[in-house]
């Protein structure tokens with residue numbers, strides 16, 4: 001189907017758009033032959049960059065470039081995975097690292113693709129927006145001389161029995177009114193015995209397209225800028241203890257570029273208790289944990305306080321921050337006394353869960369108060385069972401038969417020189433092992449409430465029973481900890497806003513048909529000849545039906561109107 | 572464990588019944604395509620005979636309804652396509668069993684039946700069939716029936732291998748977004764599946780049309796091979812393309828929504844809306860591929876065959892995301908229910 005030249009308010013598209021009038025990409029392929037000069041070349045390159053074909057290629061490149069990040073662990077999402085990858089593939093890993101394969105989404109090549117894409121996008125959207133702003137004010141274009149050339153065209157003949165010229169005028173008036181009511185913008189083009197109305201609708205299609213593309217830019221900017229004002233911090237907190245929202249109180253803190261230290265509101269969070277439920281033994285998925293909830297009290301600097309709950313999927317909002325629950329575990333309370341019975345260590349030590357039955361691993365460090373520095377590597381088995389090999393394991397995550405075992409090391413803990421050491425690991429290098437392993441001395445093994453002698457007569461160690469008075473069994477004998485993550489996300493709401501805008505734009509751009517309709521009437525003897533025609537501007541599967549519909553409605557209305565006229569003309 | 576039939580085993584029984592019925596539907600649809608081939612051959616013979624004997628001199632064409640020289644697509648409504656009807660009836664029957672299976676699984680689990688791999692397969696294929704059957708009210712897409720039922724037999728049959736007992740949801744899944752996000756993603760998949768089938772046929776049809784045109788130029792004799800015969804009874808490549816496009820854009824809208832809903836959920840569950848987790852990466856890749864497809868449709872030189880390839884690549888990525896990524900890629904989305 002040949003289309004009329006874009007005389008009217010057609011959307012402006014890149015030259016290689018499938019509906020574009022430019023003959024076969026001529027302007028694209030040849031940098032307008034003779035001596036171009038620098039400006040000419042630049043213009044040509046800009047044309048290339050903002051063409052549909054470039055946008056398409058860049059989109060496909062973006063899709064391909066995103067894939068490696070799902071095949072190789074990424075530092076941002078899975079730093080331990082990267083370490084593991086290095087261990088597993090010592091030869092390959094450095095090569096991949098040079099190619100930024102562990103940081104795909106911040107890599108130069110990935111960035112280059114999306115930056116080019118967005119430059120192309122902006123270069124494409126701005127002129128189209130200008131053009132569309134004008135088109136919104138333009139009138140529908142002149143009725144083509146030969147409507148019959150259009151694919152969707154209906155011609156009928158209606159006898160009038162009176163003045164055909166007047167009837168033709170009436171017919172077009174009726175059509176104009178009908179189309180206007182149906183949401184078309186209409187313009188009359190009457191001339192030399194032929195009356196016509198030209199109607200256009202679907203300007204929202206182009207508006208939607210522009211809103212969609214512009215919102216993508218919005219999303220990108222919101223993500224980019226928002227990241228600068230965002231911070232996240234992690235903190236492990238044991239039941240009954242409190243942490244303050246201050247830099248010094250976090251175990252790790254990642255501020256965005258524009259976040260100042262003084263921006264943290266100094267509220268305090270106390271973990272009152274931590275709830276969890278387990279599928280009882282004998283059921284499907286026995287031992288599966290769920291319904292985690294950290295019950296907290298938040299105290300504000302002005303002295304007010306409020307209680308709240310942090311659950312999975314339900315972060316707690318505090319002073320513009322969101323508090324998330326990341327993990328949980330047991331924190332056995334351990335007391336160590338020297339040979340004289342003086343307490344040198346007393347703390348609830350968070351042990352990190354190692355499996356789904358909460359076998360937990362923790363480290364106790366006693367730097368002062370004993371003849372030598374002591375380090376202990378301990379395992380907590382909430383429900384201990386002895387394997388045939390003699391090794392222990394936990395068979396259920398709740399505290400049914402809790403046992404704590406500890407191996408003791410003496411020597412230099414390596415913390416005096418100020419080197420930061422993780423509280424969760426002990427490097428026994430250079431220390432003397434006193435229990436377990438090949439020492440011939442049994443590991444320390446304790447039930448809640450029990451004490452044992454430390455080797456070498458250093459003193460005693462107690463695994464405190466934290467059960468409240470009247471408690472039965474071991475159920476509450478060990479405290480729990482929650483690991484919380486505190487976030488401030490400045491960009492998030494904006495990203496969401498632009499994403500919603502983009503979706504709305506997309507709906508308009510994809511489902512609003514943009515079309516022109518024409519109704520033309522001319523007198524032919526006593527009859528009028530009516531023509532109905534439609535032209536799609538872009539994808540429009542219902543055009544034919546729309547033309548047929550218009551014809552049916554209009555012809556009926558016209559015949560009724562002519563009847564009326566005749567009736568009132570009769571004496 | 573009780574001896575009586577648990578609700579979930581009833582569900583599984585219904586699934587197997589549905590798979591069997593879908594397999595029969597597939598056979599019926601395949602026979603339909605073969606019959607269409609016959610019809611096409613006979614039409615061709617009839618034309619040849621008429622050409623020999625002089626136009627209209629023989630009545631040899633009445634075995635083929637509407638066997639005039641009308642273009643293939645115009646003849647489509649004329650044959651009664653008994654086997655296609657049988658295929659559709661069987662698909663409806665299979666669908667009812669399938670629906671029953673899904674509902675009983677949901678009742679047995681006391682939650683929406685789409686929260687592990689087995690259930691994704693169950694509900695996802697149910698939606699594919701539902702969208703296909705719903706479409707039949709508007710367009711006669713029965714020529715896609717063999718593809719649709721074949722796909723469903725594979726996915727649903729394969730899905731039963733992943734069957735797991737009903738267990739309580741893990742905490743991160745206890746969210747309204749499970750209901751919305753996963754459902755809409757499955758719905759998008761259903762539309763993409765139909766678009767994919769149409770795009771494949773579009774490619775075959777385009778190849779046939781090229782060969783027919785070439786043969787017509789080379790000689791008046793229609794004896795050259797032009798690919799599977801049933802194609803002659805199907806709509807033109809152009810028609811296939813715009814149909815495929817219509818399904819793909821509906822799928823694309825749903826996918827866009829899936830992406831956004833997933834981000835909102837990720838923000839609730841993990842404290843960040845986007846982190847390039849493997850599953851997030853693939854959702855994004857698919858979204859970009861289909862955006863590329865839509866662009867290609869509007870790009871000179873890409874409309875037609877090349878854009879159809881993008882639709883095919885897009886759906887391949889969808890299936891890859893659903894199967895391989897779920898089962899073998901590490902990530903936070905560890906909800907396949909398989910260990």
Ligand code: HEM
Nearest residue numbers: 013014050051052055117120121124209216509862865869
């Ligand atoms: C981030 C990159 C981009 C994405 C995700 C994207 C996505 C889309 C989508 C989904 C559509 C279909 C909706 C509609 O018709 O409005 C579309 C249409 C369109 N895009 Fe883009 N686009 C991108 C970049 C570009 C660029 C760089 C250009 C300019 C060269 C461009 C020009 C167009 C045009 C002209 C249409 C209308 C096509 C038609 O007439 O149907 N887009 N785009």
